[in-house]
Amino acid sequence: MNVHELAASVRDLATLPDIYLRLRRLANDPASTVGALAEVVSADAALSSRLLRLVNSPFYGLSSKVDSIARAVNLIGTDELCSLALVGSLDGMFSDLPATVLDLKAYWWRNVLTALHARELGRAGRVRGLDRLFVAGILHDVGRLAAAQQMPTLATEVERQQHGPCDWQRQVAAFDFSYAELGAELLGLWGMPQALVEPIACQHQPARAEHCPVEAAVLHLATRIVSAPEGTADEDIAVEADAWEQARLEPDVLDDVRERVAECAPEFRNLL
Template sequence: MPSAQKLVDKFNDLKTLPHVAIRVTQMAGSETATMQDFEEVIKLDPVLVVRLLRLVNSPYFGLSSHVESIAKAVIFIGMKHLRNLVAVEGLRNLFRERAEETIFSRKNLWTHSATVAILAQMISRRIFGEDGEDVFLAGIIHDIGLIVEDQLCGEKLRQVCSIYSQEQGEESITGFEDGLIGTNHSKIGRLLAIQWHLSDEVVEAIRFHHRHDKQFPIPSVIAILQLAEFMACKMNQGVVIGRSDPLPAYLADHLKSKMAEYKVLLKALPAEMAKARELYDADQEQA
């Protein structure tokens, strides 16, 4: 059975992710990268330039004058927001369906990832008063390992999803992946996140998002990601429809203690989803 590292190496050999997306993501985590460095890389991708300028000139930012410079756009948006825009843009094609699917669908996975990302950012901002950029990124890419498995061992992944969909216990999907594939999407995603020089918090969130026997600080990227994923799955926006991991007891207690605030948050979710589609063009079918 292949190891997580072997699958990542094969995935990299396919050159599936655009070079520009990888470079910008790496630079956003660097303390030495300059605005000029970002401009030099971004201008190599005309589509990204168009999206960046369209975003910074949108009503969301409400600027008094039109921005036509990549460098100025990066300044207004900020490096982390830019990183998230590039991540969405770079990953978009990976989530395109190769054929009609039922038990595992890349289109459903994209919807799940986008829902988790937006919920995570809303929780970070509305419940904890933080910017939420790191948890948004973690939400978008937390299941990237499933794309790698689909690309390289798709038949086994579908067997995993089929078995998992019929199970009634509390075992996570990663346990079935380990048994049939020899590794799981959390391990694969962690290796990719390290390779892309993402923050330790995002790396660990990807690694542990299916670990419900551990307790993490509140708020932390991993705790917020687990909350957002649980909520998304309960809204039938899971990877395998109708299945969800149990919420760890300490997070369940947190949710109960702030139930009124979370109810308000969920009412605002449709508007936030619409805003995200406008900002990131995140709806795959509009791509």
């Protein structure tokens, strides 16, 4: 089964839920209002709770507590709101994966850390669309879920070999495609924008990105920083040549990035 067939089979089995589709339609409608988005969110208790916990976390650094869904929607932005809904949806779609194949709690936590690092790296590089970087980080490894669901025996064997920056090459050797390629294909079939799909597709080789090279490089750096073994010196983190330059960053921003992530990360654990 090639990457296109596998992504199509996942899409057919796991259609996106109504709440996400409603939010995405409103987000894409220039005539929609914050009130309309808030009405959809308010109808879902789990999403409302996640949203309020997020905007009241140190990530946003607000001086007063937010208890209004409408204000929370206004603060978070439509892209990040849709990503929250999508994360909850994906968690439900793949909740039946055996722990022997994939530890979902650890999986989502790694994605959250990647999202936080991507956003803070983007902030340091003054990249426009920080919310999109956060969403890309959350969804960068969705192909791993799809492979684990559709090909659990092979995926389990591949997972045993995952331990470093060359993991994607082992995935290609086993499946003939990487999790990044599968995830990007699936997100494209679900109608996600190219500005999100391309950085995910090119996260291992950011120089391949044609339309969103900066975002692809930032996501690449975030994934490599998060996956580096504990105690790895900054200069020893394995990144592609010219990735820092492509991201318009210098490695010396890492101390500030890690500090900001450390402030926000504990609150994000509560969202999982």
